[in-house]
Amino acid sequence: MAESRGLNDALRDALEREPDNDGLRRHLAEQELLSGDAPAALLHCRHLLGSDPGDPGLLDLAARAARAAGDETAAARYAAALGPRPPAPPAPGAPAPDDHRDAPQRRPVGGGSWDDDEDDDAADDGWLDVDRPMVRLDDVGGMEQVKHRLQLSFLGPLANPELRASYGAQLRGGLLLWGPPGCGKTLIARALAGELGASFVSLGISDVLDMWVGRSEQNLRDAFDHARRSSPCVVFLDELDALGQKRSQLRHSGVRTTVNQLLSELDGAERDNDGLFVLGATNHPWDVDTALRRPGRFDRSVLVLPPDEPARAAILRGALQTRPTADDVDVDEIVGRTALFSGADLVRLVDDATERAMERAVRSGRVDPVTRSDLRAATKQARPSTTAWFDVAKSYATFADEGGEYDDLLDYLRQHRR
Numbered sequence: 001m002a003e004s005r006g007l008n009d010a011l012r013d014a015l016e017r018e019p020d021n022d023g024l025r026r027h028l029a030e031q032e033l034l035s036g037d038a039p040a041a042l043l044h045c046r047h048l049l050g051s052d053p054g055d056p057g058l059l060d061l062a063a064r065a066a067r068a069a070g071d072e073t074a075a076a077r078y079a080a081a082l083g084p085r086p087p088a089p090p091a092p093g094a095p096a097p098d099d100h101r102d103a104p105q106r107r108p109v110g111g112g113s114w115d116d117d118e119d120d121d122a123a124d125d126g127w128l129d130v131d132r133p134m135v136r137l138d139d140v141g142g143m144e145q146v147k148h149r150l151q152l153s154f155l156g157p158l159a160n161p162e163l164r165a166s167y168g169a170q171l172r173g174g175l176l177l178w179g180p181p182g183c184g185k186t187l188i189a190r191a192l193a194g195e196l197g198a199s200f201v202s203l204g205i206s207d208v209l210d211m212w213v214g215r216s217e218q219n220l221r222d223a224f225d226h227a228r229r230s231s232p233c234v235v236f237l238d239e240l241d242a243l244g245q246k247r248s249q250l251r252h253s254g255v256r257t258t259v260n261q262l263l264s265e266l267d268g269a270e271r272d273n274d275g276l277f278v279l280g281a282t283n284h285p286w287d288v289d290t291a292l293r294r295p296g297r298f299d300r301s302v303l304v305l306p307p308d309e310p311a312r313a314a315i316l317r318g319a320l321q322t323r324p325t326a327d328d329v330d331v332d333e334i335v336g337r338t339a340l341f342s343g344a345d346l347v348r349l350v351d352d353a354t355e356r357a358m359e360r361a362v363r364s365g366r367v368d369p370v371t372r373s374d375l376r377a378a379t380k381q382a383r384p385s386t387t388a389w390f391d392v393a394k395s396y397a398t399f400a401d402e403g404g405e406y407d408d409l410l411d412y413l414r415q416h417r418r
């Protein structure tokens with residue numbers, strides 16, 4: 001649809017000039033979804049939900065965009081957030097919006113409308129993922145630069161008691177993994193836990209926020225308490241941006257108090273919790289609350305870019321491993337044609353190729369392996385989902401670069417002539 005593409009381009013140009021125009025962004029998201037660019041629409045929805053997490057129209061749009069983009073988990077989450085839920089109690093004693101520090105240790109008071117049992121264990125309630133990952137950095141294909149940086153800035157000093165003692169102050173706080181969706185942030189976080197022999201407690205900030213207002217701080221506290229009991233433990237806070245929409249602080253005191261709770265957990269992590277390692281992940285670092293980026297908090301960051309060639313080969317081989325494949329399958333050929341594809345895009349591509357083989361099998365009634373031409377055909381149809389992210393990221397990196405924090409991204413954009 002050339003016409004809608006023209007309209008979308010015009011809307012995108014306008015948004016680049018007025019990135020704070022939420023109405024415009026929403027309109028663009030609707031248009032993008034209509035014209036089949038669901039990943040781009042989803043990106044805008046998530047940006048908007050950051051400042052308006054409860055907006056039903058937006059949640060509905062986000063659910064549809066996520067479904068169209070093939071992200072069923074996110075679609076289900078947005079749909080669930082739309083469903084009937086208890087009325088949000090006001091947040092009594094919520095600190096002033098600009099008060100980022102010294103959050104009172106507030107437990108929900110009055111009404112007693114939620115379960116306030118000391119013994120209740122977040123992990124048992126099912127909203128918190130806890131396990132002990134076996135995956136190691138070697139299982140992450142390619143990405144040598146990222147691994148090198150993680151080794152230098154995270155694993156190396158932690159593994160060496162002498163360095164740990166000398167650089168203790170430098171080591172506190174969290175490490176923020178950021179970059180386009182589907183490119184291995186979660187995998188890397190799990191691999192770091194695997195390297196440390198640590199448990200892994202993972203929580204999606206938007207899941208935390210999706211729960212009743214007033215309950216999210218308690219949930220955060222439960223998560224950190226649980227992590228302390230499971231030490232050594234990596235606490236992985238996914239979608240950190242969901243908390244941090246700079247522009248939204250006044251509108252959502254519930255979010256504000258959750259940020260404060262997180263800050264007090266992070267600041268306390270150094271005192272009380274040897275053996276607690278905090279990792280964060282975000283696709284939208286520009287939305288991460290600045291209070292979270294101060295020294296001792298998420299002050300170190302590593303950019304996780306789309307998989308390079310060795311990583312793409314590893315991901316494709318991994319995905320093909322469980323499928324019947326023909327001898328003529330040429331992974332390197334596909335690697336050469338999938339620059340900028342995310343890990344998730346590559347997995348989807350293999351699914352698509354498998355579907356082609358399966359259709360033949362259904363017709364013939366016999367197992368028919370995935371062939372080179374199935375993979376070629378699937379590749380021809382696929383598009384990298386990261387390009388929409390790069391378009392948005394580029395404008396932030398170009399116009400909002402503070403202190404060179406986007407230098408790695410700008411280098412990559414130049415190398416890839418974007």
Ligand SMILES: Nc1ncnc2c1ncn2[C@@H]1O[C@H](COP(=O)(O)OP(=O)(O)O)[C@@H](O)[C@H]1O
Nearest residue numbers: 140141181182183184185186187311315343344
């Ligand atoms: N370098 C890599 N090596 C192996 N698998 C990868 C790599 N990067 C991504 N993947 C796979 O791609 C998918 C998406 O990765 P994920 O870690 O969930 O991305 P993110 O958290 O950045 O959205 C997962 O199935 C993951 O295992």
Ligand SMILES: [Mg+2]
Nearest residue numbers: 185186238281
């Ligand atoms: Mg992830």
